[in-house]
Amino acid sequence: MVPLQLYLILSAMMFIIGAVGVVTRRNAIIVFMSIELMLNSVNLTFVAFSAFLGDATGQVFVFFVMTVAAAEAAVGLAIVIALFRRKQTVNLDEINIMKW
């Protein structure tokens, strides 16, 4: 019997790894992958609470999060392609046109 806290700690570790990846990496596509990691860790929290509370609502929420992740990946990668066409790079340090 694995206690609930272990699932939550695992989820927290994956979320922190994803967050540090978003802050430190400069490759736009790897930043997107780190965001996917963070979304997945939140999904794990939803499913863990759903299983421990005996309620399917959490799993329905995971379904919606996956839909949002799919939409985000499609639009985000289209933005990356459009940026690459303009600047010939996916380095986020060089894409600073909106920087104040």
Place this chain on the structure above:
Amino acid sequence: MTLEEILFYIFAFGGIASALLVVTRRNPIIAAIYIIVNFFCLAGIYLTLHAQFIAVVQILVYAGAIMVLFVFVIMLLNLGDERSLRDGFSWKKVVAGGFGFGVLMELVYIFMIPSGMQTMEMTRATDIGTVEAIGRVLFTRFLFPFEVTSLLLTAAIVGAIVLAKKNLD
């Protein structure tokens, strides 16, 4: 140790190791492969939580559809081992890692505070994660959010096509 615990520790270790490899690899293709490993480990953990439907959807949608899109874009843009993207040592990383570790310790501390959570037992009912149970909730209580989801996906498709068109103007 029961089989459930052994499986949990195997998948948890695999998940964390692959997540660390995703954010440290320089080559995006290697990172994409490791994030697929991470998705499979998560699907295994969902199975130990009796969430069969979510586990299958995780592999089909995430490892199948979304990651194919990522790999497709990486190969389309030909992002090999780009020298210009090499991240060397920088204080930014140390500070980010330190902050991350601090937040993690805080979260672990909060989870360990004695509360009702420690004594919570996993429900013996193994049928809340089946397609039937999820479908019943999805098409009754969550029917309106489900329909809004279709709108979101349509908007995403249109947005992606418009953004990736040859001339944005």
